Amino acid sequence: MNDSPPRLLLVAACALVDSGGRVLIARRPDGKAQAGGWEFPGGKVEAGESPEQAVVRELREELGVEPCEQCLQPFAFASTTLEGGRWLLMPLFVCRRWDGFVDPKENQQIAWVRPERLSDYALLPADRPLAAELRDRLAGEKVS
Numbered sequence: 001m002n003d004s005p006p007r008l009l010l011v012a013a014c015a016l017v018d019s020g021g022r023v024l025i026a027r028r029p030d031g032k033a034q035a036g037g038w039e040f041p042g043g044k045v046e047a048g049e050s051p052e053q054a055v056v057r058e059l060r061e062e063l064g065v066e067p068c069e070q071c072l073q074p075f076a077f078a079s080t081t082l083e084g085g086r087w088l089l090m091p092l093f094v095c096r097r098w099d100g101f102v103d104p105k106e107n108q109q110i111a112w113v114r115p116e117r118l119s120d121y122a123l124l125p126a127d128r129p130l131a132a133e134l135r136d137r138l139a140g141e142k143v144s
């Protein structure tokens with residue numbers, strides 16, 4: 001029996017929500033783990049960073065937008081095993097205000113999706129319960 005604890009992978013992600021209540025998801029580009037799956041923008045928290053700082057950095061790098069840290073609302077988290085024996089711990093923030101226009105920097109496909117339609121997409125497994133939570137808590141917001 002192998003009693004060694006799983007290696008923890010700390011990832012921070014963010015659901016950008018536009019004024020119409022739609023959520024941004026992105027398709028993982030070729031060459032990355034789990035390529036082709038849909039996810040919330042974000043990435044690994046680097047040494048010395050807070051999850052909030054990691055999200056701000058990743059949104060800038062991946063999408064060219066600049067949220068202020070104070071606009072990141074802690075929403076939910078994923079805690080689950082990943083292929084390869086690692087354990088993913090991933091806080092998900094919601095952000096409704098940012099500077100700049102979304103411009104995918106890594107040739108990734110993006111989609112703005114009503115929360116109740118998120119389950120139509122091939123989300124990464126860890127993201128499915130988070131999408132259900134977004135549906136339950138954000139759905140019904142007024143579309144402008």
Ligand SMILES: Nc1nc2c([nH]c(=O)n2[C@H]2C[C@H](O)[C@@H](COP(=O)(O)OP(=O)(O)OP(=O)(O)O)O2)c(=O)[nH]1
Pocket residue numbers: 011012013032033034038039040041042043044045082088090124125126127
């Ligand atoms: N960014 C992000 N990663 C997710 C989500 N759901 C999920 O299981 N993951 C997993 C996929 C990866 O195994 C890991 C994140 O790694 P990553 O490759 O996106 O992180 P990164 O941008 O810092 O990576 P890298 O360029 O340094 O390789 O977390 C999600 O919604 N967003």
